[in-house]
Amino acid sequence: MKRTTNLCIAFLFLSVTTGCWNLEEPDQLSFVTGAGLDLTEDGKLEASYLVVLPASLGSGQISGGENKNSFQVMSATGKNVSDAMVNVQSKLSRKVFSGHRDIFLVGQRLAEHGMGKTIDPFLRIPKSEMRSMIYVVKNGKPKDVFSIVPFFDRFITTSLSDEQKAIGLKPYLAREFVVDVLSEGKQPLVPVVGLNPSGHYSYRGSGIFNKADNVKLVGFLNMKETAYARWITNDLTRVTLTSSIPKEDGSISLTLHSLDQNIHVQKIDEQLQITVQLSGKGTIIENTTNLDPTKQKDLQLIQDELNQKNQKLVHKIIKKVQEEYKMDIFGFGEQVHQQSPQQWKSLKQNWTETFSQLNVSVKVDLQCTNLGQTDSSIYP
Amino acid sequence: MGLFKKSYIKNKSKTNNPSKENISQNIDKNIIKNEQILKDIFQNCSDIMYRKITIHGQNKLLLIYVDGMVDVDIIISNILKPLMYEGLPQGLGSIDSVAQMCEEKHLSALQIKKLSDFGDITDHILKGNLAILADKETTALVVDVKKFETRSIDEPANEPSLRGSRESFTESLRTNTTMLRRIIVTPKLKIESTTIGNLTQTEIAVAYIEGTVSMTVLNKIRERLDRIQTDRILESGNIEEFIEETHFSPFPQLLNSERPDVVASSLLEGRVAILTNGSPSTLIAPMTFWAGLQAPDDYHQRFIFVSLVRWIRYVFTIISVLLPSLYIALTNFHPEMIPPVLMLNIAILRESAPFPTVIEVLMMEIVFEGLQEAGIRLPKQIGPLVSIVGALVIGEAAVNAGIISAPVVIIVSTAGIASFIIPRYSFGFPMRMLRFPLLLLSGIFGLFGIAIGIIVIIIHLIHLNPFGAPYLYPVTPFNKRDFKDVWIRWPRKLVKKGGDKA
Numbered sequence: 001m002k003r004t005t006n007l008c009i010a011f012l013f014l015s016v017t018t019g020c021w022n023l024e025e026p027d028q029l030s031f032v033t034g035a036g037l038d039l040t041e042d043g044k045l046e047a048s049y050l051v052v053l054p055a056s057l058g059s060g061q062i063s064g065g066e067n068k069n070s071f072q073v074m075s076a077t078g079k080n081v082s083d084a085m086v087n088v089q090s091k092l093s094r095k096v097f098s099g100h101r102d103i104f105l106v107g108q109r110l111a112e113h114g115m116g117k118t119i120d121p122f123l124r125i126p127k128s129e130m131r132s133m134i135y136v137v138k139n140g141k142p143k144d145v146f147s148i149v150p151f152f153d154r155f156i157t158t159s160l161s162d163e164q165k166a167i168g169l170k171p172y173l174a175r176e177f178v179v180d181v182l183s184e185g186k187q188p189l190v191p192v193v194g195l196n197p198s199g200h201y202s203y204r205g206s207g208i209f210n211k212a213d214n215v216k217l218v219g220f221l222n223m224k225e226t227a228y229a230r231w232i233t234n235d236l237t238r239v240t241l242t243s244s245i246p247k248e249d250g251s252i253s254l255t256l257h258s259l260d261q262n263i264h265v266q267k268i269d270e271q272l273q274i275t276v277q278l279s280g281k282g283t284i285i286e287n288t289t290n291l292d293p294t295k296q297k298d299l300q301l302i303q304d305e306l307n308q309k310n311q312k313l314v315h316k317i318i319k320k321v322q323e324e325y326k327m328d329i330f331g332f333g334e335q336v337h338q339q340s341p342q343q344w345k346s347l348k349q350n351w352t353e354t355f356s357q358l359n360v361s362v363k364v365d366l367q368c369t370n371l372g373q374t375d376s377s378i379y380p
Numbered sequence: 381m382g383l384f385k386k387s388y389i390k391n392k393s394k395t396n397n398p399s400k401e402n403i404s405q406n407i408d409k410n411i412i413k414n415e416q417i418l419k420d421i422f423q424n425c426s427d428i429m430y431r432k433i434t435i436h437g438q439n440k441l442l443l444i445y446v447d448g449m450v451d452v453d454i455i456i457s458n459i460l461k462p463l464m465y466e467g468l469p470q471g472l473g474s475i476d477s478v479a480q481m482c483e484e485k486h487l488s489a490l491q492i493k494k495l496s497d498f499g500d501i502t503d504h505i506l507k508g509n510l511a512i513l514a515d516k517e518t519t520a521l522v523v524d525v526k527k528f529e530t531r532s533i534d535e536p537a538n539e540p541s542l543r544g545s546r547e548s549f550t551e552s553l554r555t556n557t558t559m560l561r562r563i564i565v566t567p568k569l570k571i572e573s574t575t576i577g578n579l580t581q582t583e584i585a586v587a588y589i590e591g592t593v594s595m596t597v598l599n600k601i602r603e604r605l606d607r608i609q610t611d612r613i614l615e616s617g618n619i620e621e622f623i624e625e626t627h628f629s630p631f632p633q634l635l636n637s638e639r640p641d642v643v644a645s646s647l648l649e650g651r652v653a654i655l656t657n658g659s660p661s662t663l664i665a666p667m668t669f670w671a672g673l674q675a676p677d678d679y680h681q682r683f684i685f686v687s688l689v690r691w692i693r694y695v696f697t698i699i700s701v702l703l704p705s706l707y708i709a710l711t712n713f714h715p716e717m718i719p720p721v722l723m724l725n726i727a728i729l730r731e732s733a734p735f736p737t738v739i740e741v742l743m744m745e746i747v748f749e750g751l752q753e754a755g756i757r758l759p760k761q762i763g764p765l766v767s768i769v770g771a772l773v774i775g776e777a778a779v780n781a782g783i784i785s786a787p788v789v790i791i792v793s794t795a796g797i798a799s800f801i802i803p804r805y806s807f808g809f810p811m812r813m814l815r816f817p818l819l820l821l822s823g824i825f826g827l828f829g830i831a832i833g834i835i836v837i838i839i840h841l842i843h844l845n846p847f848g849a850p851y852l853y854p855v856t857p858f859n860k861r862d863f864k865d866v867w868i869r870w871p872r873k874l875v876k877k878g879g880d881k882a
Binding site for chain 1: 628711712713715716720723724726727728730731732733736737738823824825826
């Protein structure tokens with residue numbers, strides 16, 4: 001008994017006196033909800049942080065005073081990532097804590113320069129949050145986005161992280177970006193935000209990267225193209241499609257809720273043939289035609305029309321990516337890898353070229369459900 | 381110091397049993413001499429009554445009893461009247477002594493004993509019997525006419541339940557055994573009696589059901605009770621201390637209950653109950669960890685409800701032990717594990733706090749324990765006052781004054797309330813106590829420290845083996861049939877016979 005007690009006391013003193021003490025009170029940390037990287041005009045790396053100011057947040061709740069901001073944007077330049085981070089830290093009395101980083105922004109200048117070597121150490125820091133969403137800032141700098149005073153939230157980063165969900169995309173996290181970069185048969189497709197002249201941000205589709213060339217930005221897809229591209233990669237949860245029907249002199253909008261995709265790889269005469277099947281079920285939310293969807297004939301007509309229109313559209317987008325950018329953002333390579341692994345071994349070396357010459361056929365199958373909700377117009 | 385200790389022990393052994401010293405002698409033939417001896421023994425005992433009567437002018441009798449412990453009506457009507465009015469029959473014939481005559485003919489009492497040793501006689505007098513000494517005879521007659529004021533049967537104040545019997549044990553052992561007999565009507569219910577304590581002469585009853593009881597447990601209890609050497613047993617807690625397996629465990633190794641239905645149900649499960657005269661709380665052995673988390677009416681309510689409540693109890697038990705230390709570990713070591721918005725809110729509230737979180741939580745815990753202790757000792761009229769003042773002072777004022785941050789108040793009070801959900805009060809103690817070492821560990825090592833603490837607690841629980849029955853049974857060692865009862869209270873129809881819970 002006495003020995004145990006002595007051991008316990010010795011253990012306690014040892015553990016306290018070794019100095020192995022990584023206790024940090026919340027008021028010794030500066031919480032960072034957003035971090036950004038960009039290049040300055042003279043080629044230096046610029047790191048910027050959105051730092052939360054808890055004291056002013058608290059006083060704002062009690063007295064309602066709005067004279068003080070609830071956040072502060074800190075930025076500093078450096079030769080590399082660590083240098084820039086040290087320089088930011090030198091401006092702050094509390095230790096930078098990135099465990100709650102919601103957003104990671106990459107400036108367009110850095111993206112076009114190639115960000116592979118820069119972003120790697122940044123995401124590798126142990127306390128770095130891999131679940132932060134990654135965005136490319138078009139025509140701007142990350143610190144400009146961070147400076148925006150948001151409508152709803154306390155910080156712009158919260159708004160940005162809710163943005164993708166609001167428009168029906170699955171969130172694209174830094175972790176997924178890393179996975180895409182490391183995979184052999186897929187190129188990253190990163191969401192893009194841009195600054196408006198009014199001083200607010202807006203979602204602008206996504207950027208196509210070439211990971212073979214230091215993860216360099218090669219081009220943009222607009223919002224609509226992004227939606228279809230994400231549908232093909234099964235990262236879309238909800239979308240509204242509008243198609244005009246010339247025969248009936250009107251248009252029909254369809255909100256799809258349950259979306260599905262299927263990519264089939266076939267080999268016909270030594271040629272790879274890829275079939276993309278997109279299907280979805282949804283509700284008609286607007287109908288300016290004279291068609292009555294509750295009638296089987298009219299419904300068939302609407303569905304056929306929608307299917308054809310979208311089929312053409314998807315085909316066009318795939319063709320555009322194949323010819324203009326030559327980057328396999330749809331993950332066809334991964335599908336080939338999974339469905340015919342033997343062939344992939346020989347294909348993977350030259351996949352970028354193979355991709356641009358791939359024969360892709362598209363099938364879209366849309367179904368309208370809940371027909372009673374919106375049928376024909378009440379005006380005859 | 382050593383000298384003092386020695387002399388103390390010496391002194392103690394000398395005064396070990398004063399009542400039996402010098403009085404182990406037999407009754408003399410001369411009644412006047414006997415009276416003198418008894419008066420010497422009971423010197424300065426103003427409550428001892430002597431009553432001399434003479435029958436037929438020749439047979440002198442001496443009645444001795446303790447005032448207030450005997451039934452005066454019975455003495456008058458059943459003992460004094462027959463002796464004084466009817467007197468002794470003429471021609472004694474086969475009867476050769478007054479004692480025999482009284483025993484066989486005159487005294488209408490149930491328990492009569494013939495004794496000749498002064499030590500025995502004094503014992504019986506002190507327990508409320510009437511001693512009758514006759515002149516020229518060497519045996520005294522001891523008649524059981526016990527009657528003293530006892531508390532009536534009340535509701536169990538410390539173990540209320542929604543359903544089931546409202547009876548509670550009283551201080552009188554005989555009443556308590558009666559209550560058990562009334563519930564379990566079988567000759568298999570055995571109640572063994574012993575007396576422990578040289579000065580208090582406390583009666584102890586060991587109750588069990590023959591056939592169901594585990595003999596190893598019963599024998600261990602008998603053996604440990606036999607070994608007790610003490611002057612006093614005032615409460616069943618004294619016995620608990622003497623017979624428990626190890627003193628150095630925060631966990632109680634015997635369950636205590638003041639409810640006859642709980643004790644009866646434990647007996648039917650094969651446990652042993654130890655009833656102590658003078659204490660309404662009865663000890664039940666062996667105890668298991670899970671028994672500490674079961675309420676008296678668990679087996680009276682419907683099973684779905686009870687199963688749910690059991691789960692809530694388990695969750696709250698964990699909360700009561702771990703919540704304060706988890707709070708420290710998460711805010712000070714692993715802030716990334718708390719949802720961002722919550723972490724920011726905590727950071728906002730921490731902004732104006734003057735003390736480190738560990739100190740804050742420790743201070744609040746100590747104040748809370750103090751409030752709890754104060755609440756028990758207070759008279760009923762002042763009780764609510766303390767809780768109001770406590771809630772206001774700690775909950776509101778301390779936060780507003782900027783001494784304590786608000787989350788700490790929430791954490792400590794949640795953990796405090798959670799510890800009250802444990803149905804057995806004595807089982808709540810270890811949970812309250814273990815909070816403090818875990819708090820220190822988490823303040824030094826974070827989650828790692830908590831993990832170490834939990835591992836140590838679990839190792840201790842697995843090692844605990846009171847009365848040869850593992851404390852964590854049926855989880856370790858695993859028993860499938862009984863294990864079910866830990867998580868879900870199965871409907872009795874579905875439980876196979878043999879393990880029938882009462």
